[in-house]
Amino acid sequence: MVKHIVTTDDDPAIRKVLQLMLKKEGYDVTTCKDGSELEEVLNSQGDEIDLILLDIKMPGLSGFELLEIIRHGYPHIPIVMLTAFNDLDTGMKAIRSGASDYLAKPVRRDELIACVQRVISKSELQQNLTEEKKQYLAYQKELEEKLSQTMHTLKDTTRATLEAFSETIEQKDAYTKGHCNRVRDICVSIGRALNLSEDAIQILEGGAILHDIGKIGIPEQILNKESSLDSEEEQLIRMHPVFGERIIIHINQFQPYRTIIRSHHERFDGKGYPDGLKGKNIPLEARIVALADSFDAMTTDRAYRAALPVEIAVEEIKLCSGAQFDPELVDIFLDNEIYLL
Numbered sequence: 001m002v003k004h005i006v007t008t009d010d011d012p013a014i015r016k017v018l019q020l021m022l023k024k025e026g027y028d029v030t031t032c033k034d035g036s037e038l039e040e041v042l043n044s045q046g047d048e049i050d051l052i053l054l055d056i057k058m059p060g061l062s063g064f065e066l067l068e069i070i071r072h073g074y075p076h077i078p079i080v081m082l083t084a085f086n087d088l089d090t091g092m093k094a095i096r097s098g099a100s101d102y103l104a105k106p107v108r109r110d111e112l113i114a115c116v117q118r119v120i121s122k123s124e125l126q127q128n129l130t131e132e133k134k135q136y137l138a139y140q141k142e143l144e145e146k147l148s149q150t151m152h153t154l155k156d157t158t159r160a161t162l163e164a165f166s167e168t169i170e171q172k173d174a175y176t177k178g179h180c181n182r183v184r185d186i187c188v189s190i191g192r193a194l195n196l197s198e199d200a201i202q203i204l205e206g207g208a209i210l211h212d213i214g215k216i217g218i219p220e221q222i223l224n225k226e227s228s229l230d231s232e233e234e235q236l237i238r239m240h241p242v243f244g245e246r247i248i249i250h251i252n253q254f255q256p257y258r259t260i261i262r263s264h265h266e267r268f269d270g271k272g273y274p275d276g277l278k279g280k281n282i283p284l285e286a287r288i289v290a291l292a293d294s295f296d297a298m299t300t301d302r303a304y305r306a307a308l309p310v311e312i313a314v315e316e317i318k319l320c321s322g323a324q325f326d327p328e329l330v331d332i333f334l335d336n337e338i339y340l341l
């Protein structure tokens, strides 16, 4: 495409020479005799100008004043200033003021053409880069939006799956109706009192809902048995954390809940199951669920006994502090009156 150059000089001879030299190289040239003519050309053809050659000393608006106007109004147009012979200081001032280059008068043809070609190709490169950057940013924004939509969908799916699992557990074990959600609420309160991060709280929530998922693998007549269990049945019940881990092992988004599911029956004194982990070796989130799970189990009706009053359950929790439960968590549970939930 033919490049459009606008020259501005009050000397008609120089205007003519510049026009001839540039036209000979195939450029489209518009000449202006002063700033007001240049402003008219800018107003009508501002978007189609590829370069402006600007004399510094002109009547009316000076070259530097015009340079300011063009830089603010048409920042995409590169400007080459024309200075008096050997006036290096003015040339440097022009570059510092935002001109792309300067040429000393009288302008030699080869210098003019080399300068014009260099400045135009640099400006094109910059415009391409700007365009590419714009496209890249738009693409990045599009990707971020897609990712955010996918995350929302995934979150919704995870939540729905969690609810479906919790419903399945509760249908299987009639006496635990609402248990998963209550355990979740207690766990979240303990987590907040511990100032856990939002991510940790979310893991706690999901893990609390899923902690007994392994009960799906236990026959209902054992789960809901009113008389005491024989040792074989007892053994089977004690397998539910391991069954639970096996159930969720292939579901990617449930992996953060794995330790809660496996370790929610560990005891602080190391006498729990399935691994006999002791103290702080039991993951924190599993210690929290262990406390919340036991408290809720005590305060709701079970197959083999009626619900205990809250104050009796609280006494029981205190008694088991340091044995079954993490004593620090028991203190938090009591100090923050989380048992009143």
Ligand SMILES: [Fe+2]
Pocket: 211, 212, 240, 264, 265
């Ligand atoms: Fe359990």
